[in-house]
Amino acid sequence: MRIKRHIVTAVLCTLSLCTFAQLNTDRITAIGRNALYFEDYVLSIQYFNQVIRLKPYLAEPYFYRAIAKIQLEDYQGALYDCNAAIERNPFSPGCYYARGYVYRQLNQWELAEADYTEALHFSPENRTYMLLRADTRAQMGQYDAALEDIEWILRREPQSASVWSEKGQVAFLKKDTLAALAAFEQAATYDKTNPAVWSALGVTNLMLEREEEAYAQLTQAINLGSKWAGDYINRGLLHYRRHNYRGALSDYDQAVKLAPRDADCYYNRGVMRQDVGDYNNALADLNTAIELAPEHTEMRYQRALVKMQLKQWSSAVTDLDSMIARYPYFLPAYYLAAQAKTQQGQTAAAYRYRQKAYELEQNKEQIQAQLAAQPNTDLQIAQAQPQKKDHRKEFSSSTAQNQTEVQEEDQKYESETRGTVQKRYQDVINEANIVLSYYSQDQSLRSTNYYHAIVDSLNRSEALPAALRFTAQEITLTAEMVDFHFSEITRLSQQIDERLETQQPEDAALVSLLLARAIEFAIVQDYTSAIDDCTRALQSPAANPAMTVIITFCRANWRYRLLEYQRATGEQEATVNMDFDIMLRDYDQVIRRQPDFVFALYNKANILCAQRQWDDAIDYYTQAIGLDNDFAEAYFNRGLTYVYTGENEKGLADLSKAGELGIYQAYNLISRFK
Secondary structure (H helix, E strand, O other): OOOOOOOOOHHHHHHHHHHHHHHOHHHHHHHHHHHHHOOOHHHHHHHHHHHHHHOOOOOHHHHHHHHHHHHOOOHHHHHHHHHHHHHHOOOOHHHHHHHHHHHHHOOOHHHHHHHHHHHHHHOOOOHHHHHHHHHHHHHOOOHHHHHHHHHHHHHHOOOOHHHHHHHHHHHHHOOOHHHHHHHHHHHHHHOOOOHHHHHHHHHHHHHOOOHHHHHHHHHHHHHOOOOOHHHHHHHHHHHHHOOOHHHHHHHHHHHHHHOOOOHHHHHHHHHHHHHOOOHHHHHHHHHHHHHHOOOOOHHHHHHHHHHHHOOOHHHHHHHHHHHHHHOOOOHHHHHHHHHHHHHOOOHHHHHHHHHHHHHHHHOOOOOHHHHHOOOOOOOOOOOOOOOOOOHHHHHOOOOOOOOOOOOOOOOOOOOOOOOOHHHOOOOOOOOOOOEEEOOOOOOOOOOOOOOOHHHHHHHHHOOOOOOOEEEOOOOOOOHHHHHHHHHHHHHHHHHHHHHHHOOOOOOHHHHHHHHHHHHHHHHOOOHHHHHHHHHHHHOOOOOOHHHHHHHHHHHHHHHHHHHHHHHHHOOOHHHHHHHHHHHHHHHHHHHHHOOOOHHHHHHHHHHHHHOOOHHHHHHHHHHHHHHOOOOHHHHHHHHHHHHHOOOHHHHHHHHHHHHHOOOOOHHHHHHHHO
16 A cells, blocks of 8 residues: 555544554654754644643643753743743753743743742853853843853853853953953864854954954854854955955955845945045945835935035935934034035025034033044944854754854845855755655755665565665654554554464565564654564564564664764763664675665765774775766765865865765855865
């Protein structure tokens, strides 16, 4: 029977889910946590809903459901679940931590600070709770209290670049520029590859008028791949001060590309164009800047200067009047307005502007305080590249790559594979393992041969409900599809039980049923059950050699998925090496039985990479490429491995080949590694 992926009755789905949940709510919770880890948030909520319906007195499913809602930015729903979890277990620090995060997103800073303090009451050594409380206190203006929390962490982690950066930011907010500089310098000592640290140093030195240091540090941030427009704005300002207008224009152009809604980008470029006499383009930039930030009256003064050059007298006076209304003691606006009125032949109006300016100058001693509050009409200094403040990743062990928030390139085409793909940021991360699945994303662009004869033979035998395919790009399931696979688990379990009851435990049909159910368990991310079914099938003497290869390959893949989750959550730290050895033995068995099974070689190389056994990994990638010279993923991963080991030339060559074979993301990495 082929899988009917889109038609499942609601009654059957509900019954199958409830039946499965009644068997073991602990297992349902564990599977929900798996889904949460693998960022299937909607799916995980469905699991936790089932547990809550069956055991509404438990705090844990409410807590995990709150986490899933946080990831989906449903903060009100998450707050409800956090409250429910705390009502059921008021002694769980994680619940207070999660609720504190929700309060932060809702700008309820006092409540957030109270929750982090409560979390620290139950877990006083928790670094994450302390750091978030420090950040919350800084947002509230409690800078000294925030610095006390940060110093507590630094006494335990004196080489933490992120904590030193946090200290620098708090000192900056406190307007202690020298302390901020010292903290950012410490951060750079411990993390020389983070563009945000160099950005912070550059801005701080710019504020201290140490232009040489600022220029070098901003350039370093940009060379490290910064996508923060402010770095280009600030370096452009330094180019401008050095009268390097070509360099300034280049940086401002890049800033506009990165942040097309940032008024400072257009304002600075407009001022620079004004200075070089490009008045029409300067006016266009200043018009855009004012449209984006109409509250910044200072920009109208610069636009008035440009309009004066273009002899747009009346419009210039309108801008100057806006400036005078906001800053009534800003004398240059009066003199310019008088000049414009003179050019219009309105001598009486011109006299009134000059007379007002004269009176202000004569009384400057009496209005000294007001005169000190003058507008800043110079080029604007952008803030430092911000440290990533979205702490949602703390709730899930799927940690993001070392990348600050970036502005994505405007999409010129609907298809992501068209246009200047090298400008689209790509995380520096290996291509995933090749697995067997019923589902796969479109792989038509890639040249890899996703075929092996023994899998094709199994598919033609129709021993499984659907055809298996090799893929490194599995799809995200819909709720309807998930429900269907639960019903499949129930159906297959009944068939397995029937065969066992009729004393037919050792036939080939039972092996096929066990593999089919293992696949279903893996699809819903119950990897423990999937592995158990594989082991049981392999123990049967009815498993033929081809089936043994497929089942062993699948078991290794699913064990890796399970281990990935367990390691991230700290559930199996003591047996990590043993589990890696078990996986490697499974892949070795596949390779011995079927030496041309290229995907076992590739997956083993990925595991060796995870263990930082770079040379061995390169050897297995090379063997895989020897069997399939168009193996795009193997070229890509071997290229990254070469880069990790300092062999950039070989790495760039492999990445180039991977791009040629269809992994277009390689081109972004090539442009950066060069």
